[in-house]
Amino acid sequence: MRTGLLLLAGFLTAGLCATATAETPVERGRYLVESIAGCGNCHSLQDAGGPIAGKELAGGPLMKEAVFEAYPPNLTPDRETGLGGWSDDEIVRAIREGRSRDGRVMGPPMPFGLYRGIADDDVRAIVAYLRTVKPVINKAPATVYRMPLPESWGPPVAGVQAPARSDPVAYGGYLAGPVGHCVECHTPISAKGELQMTRLGAGTREFAGPWGVSISRNITPATLGDWSDAEIKQAITRGVSRDGTRLMPPMGYGYYAKMTDADLDALIAWMRSLKPVD
Ligand code: HEC
Ligand code: HEC
Structure with missing residues (x-):
């Protein structure tokens, strides 16, 4: 009886925590x-x-x-x-x-x-x-x-x-693809205007605007391989590259600054899983 009550109590607390979060x-x-x-x-x-x-x-x-x-x-x-x-x-x-x-x-x-x-x-x-x-x-x-x-x-x-959050590479890929379209800007396009999926994350796309012209960077391990997680997060959320230079639009740094740490970690796990492309 007592065990039963304790179990029930445990259940209720777990339930409450779940609703609270x-x-x-x-x-x-x-x-x-x-x-x-x-x-x-x-x-x-x-x-x-x-x-x-x-x-x-x-x-x-x-x-x-x-x-x-x-x-x-x-x-x-x-x-x-x-x-x-x-x-x-x-x-x-x-x-x-x-x-x-x-x-x-x-x-x-x-x-x-x-x-x-x-x-x-x-x-x-x-x-x-x-x-x-x-x-x-x-x-x-x-x-x-x-x-x-x-x-x-x-x-x-x-x-x-959506993929399970317990699989950061898959969940990070979901964030970088369908939800955040990082891959749209960071993947080269063919002459027919299609994303070159064999060069996923290699950058090189040009964006013209009031800022001039920015060129999306390579986010595969070919360039980010020896960056720390903190350096990558600083680039994504503050628009400051590893060498301290300020990154230009149209990447929405101010939006990404509001991401949870867990989601940023998943994005980084996904970037580190990409095939290095020069
Ligand atoms: C890269 C720029 C861009 C992004 C990012 C973008 N949109 Fe759009 N969206 C547009 C443009 C441009 C149109 C108008 C296209 C047209 O009418 O042919 C549009 C159209 C729409 C429409 C149709 C509205 C209407 O009145 O016809 C909806 C709804 C919409 N977007 C929602 C969203 C949501 C939600 C997001 C984020 C998940 C989003 N968009 C992200 C550029 C964007
Ligand atoms: C609308 C296009 C666009 C989107 C969407 C976008 N980026 Fe970018 N990104 C760029 C451009 C352009 C640059 C380079 C800016 C410059 O050189 O000043 C850049 C720079 C970066 C850098 C800095 C690399 C370095 O060498 O400093 C990282 C890391 C990065 N992006 C990752 C991401 C991730 C992750 C996402 C999705 C959450 C994302 N980007 C979404 C266009 C985009």
Whole structure:
């Protein structure tokens, strides 16, 4: 009897601890959007100090390349100019399948190919969080593509699960791929515009903007091999390279600064597992 009660007591405490630490979907969504996913890096107007206060996620600046003029739209719950009138399923479909509310296929630079891999729980959490941000009135102009778009990014996405956090390399790969799209910027692209997966993490992509031109760096063990974890974390979260130089945009250092240590450790475990590519 006594053992039974003790066991029961142990059970209850364990249960309470689990509820005390478990995140709600809104908290999980806030964490993802404000850190590793960094949606605001495109969807918010920013100045040197980061997103402009009161305008977070209300639509970002024009992103111009030879093949598109993209205006990241308003993700706040304003009914007329934001996502207020959209259903959860419509927002999920836009994020993971690259289809707008009216069924139109959307193109780059939003990394739809990778976002297909965002887990069901995580994409629902992102939507739950977007519902809670302050509505801001801001109508973004339509994006213009001067390139052929695929008919679709693939079949409808359903039933995606994240790898277990107990496997840091796999979970870090999930963060670096589907959620954080590190691989999109840090992998060379072929002449056809496809990521060269045999050179995953080798860098060399060019990004032009108000900062000039930045070139994504090699994040495989060919360069980071002898860096300490602290040096890699400083580069990712503070934008300061090992030699002390300040790293340029468009990498969203300020977003990554909000990542948990466990998630940063997983990212580093994944980077250290990559094939070294020169
Ligand atoms: C690299 C820039 C970039 C990133 C990162 C990005 N987006 Fe986008 N997003 C865009 C652009 C540009 C469009 C408009 C495309 C179009 O209309 O053809 C868009 C469209 C959307 C739409 C459709 C909205 C509408 O009104 O049509 C949603 C929803 C959305 N993004 C959510 C997100 C979320 C959530 C994240 C983070 C997980 C994210 N985006 C990350 C650039 C980005
Ligand atoms: C939007 C594109 C983009 C995204 C997304 C991005 N990066 Fe970067 N990253 C860059 C660019 C460009 C540089 C180089 C900046 C410079 O040279 O000033 C860089 C630099 C780095 C460096 C510094 C290396 C060195 O030699 O100092 C590391 C480490 C790194 N990125 C890792 C990551 C990781 C991990 C992620 C995902 C969490 C990520 N990056 C996401 C574009 C990006």
